Amino acid sequence: MSFSIKRTKPISPQTSTLLHLLLPRSSLSSSALSQSNPNLYHHYSSILQSLTTLKPPSSSSIKQLHARLLLSGFGSDTHLGTKLINLYSTTHNLHYALQLFDKIPKRNLFVWNILIRAYAWHGPYQTAIDLYNGLIDYGLVPDNFTFPFVLKACSALSALETGRAVHDMAIRTRWVSDVFVGAGLIDMYAKCGCVDDARIVFDGVSGRDVVVWNSMIGAYSQNGRPLEALVLFREMVGDGFRPTVATLVTVVSAVADSSNLKRGREIHGFSWRRGFGGNDNVKTSLVDMYAKSGWVKAARDVFEKLAEKKIVSWNAMICGLAMHGHADEALDLFDEMKEEGRVIPDHITFVGVLSACSNGGLLEEGRKLFDLLVSSYSIEPTVQHYTCMIDLLGHSGELEEAYELIQRMPMRPDAGVWGALLNACKIHRNVELGEVALEKLIELEPNDAGNYVLLSNIYAQVGKWEGAAKVRKLMTERGLKKDIACSWIEVKNKVYAFLVGDQSHPCSEEIYRELDRLEGLMEEAGYVVDTVPVFHDVDDDEKKNMVRVHSERLAIAFGIISTPPGTKLLVTKNLRVCEDCHGAIKFMSKIVEREIIIRDVNRYHHFKDV
């Protein structure tokens, strides 16, 4: 019997030399092979060892070795089998790995671990969890390697219940305070949205290292708690830990969400002082931060200084332009990206350009892009792409077409889709479709007050007060309250917040006096109060009063009286800017000759009619 190696695929010269050295001809042609041959066993073991050091190990060599091991009667040997499984799992041959695994009678923890690792990295993630449970049923106890692997699978699936069970096991096995296990648990809880559980784990980790800090800062940042992320970052630096690129990227993204340019510039400065100024990853997060802080030009400057523009960088810049309503620039940049040809647009790029079209009212451009996404880039449109299209069609007044698209889309429309339609119905005062959209929204998000408010406003716009009252009653019955409007503005390195009708500010009197003064000038310039957006069915005078104390107006008035003439104002609001304020701020901007930017829940509104 001959054992010469059959070449199915050419193997790398490196591997071929290696096999030649380790397998002298004599052993290759030997005809009496069995487990009783310790030399051969040793040979196989060494070859396996050497293959492990190759990066990447040759797939075909592994299969050949496997075949020879079986022929030599070593098929069920734990030691050799383990090594082979390890090789198979690092070369993504999970099928063979699992086959071998089933044949090994004595399975040690190491084999379970590397299999769980393979499935946690490449999926199917549920298999990793099944294997973890299998390991326990088999009578083994998970160790400090098992936990990070299985937790990665839990994170990928947002499998909170399984994650909690794993956490419980980590406590019982006393691995819970280990840095690796802790980081895995923190990340799992973060991905499941349970930041406070993550914090409990964080507080219990002994000998925290930089990764554990990063994980916890990221947990806050990814779950919309930027201030806590920053507090923890300061604590980390105060404790003498040296931040890494991952720390900076996470913290900059947290600052981006906190909408505070001063903090953003501070962290930018910090990154320079600590030697991260030239790092492309940090720069990309800065592009996003500057865009979200309302300073598109600074974002663009950082973007142009990137050594290499990767897809994330392009996306951050394109989306940054889109959210500020610079539709043409966003599309130009998209063209530039295609021309440069180094990166391929992905699904996020298309969310960016489609939303740019939506903000810019570029219906035909948007239609073309939607076609392009499927035809030229073979991207499977996601529910977000459909949402963008429905938003675009809706804004452009094509409500019927938008509704048809919802009925045609291949996946189940989510709240975002119906929300886009409802919003379009509000803009174009379409009660019938608005009712359809709200009905669906109530099914999907029964406790979101904003949806009810929107429909109520549509009724109010067309004078259907009984409809508005019906929706309001429904809200009261369900115990829902409209979120209180709040706007904030940063003046001289301090953030000031204003609620609707707020009189608590020390300068309140001056603020209202300034509003009065502006209103007089606005009316002279042709401004007429549009009372329609007011929620309640009250008389006109009262409506007028409610509109004029909207939180963004208070913030703007405060900004005007407390900054030098000509200073640009950036106001952030927790809800959407109402139509009347939109019109009023145009006049204000003109009268005081200032650029005013409002960041609301959806996008940025620029008023620059100086």
Add this chain to the structure above:
DNA sequence: ATAGGGTTAG
């Protein structure tokens, strides 16, 4: 023999 963290949209 095996290990944990990061940026874009929504």
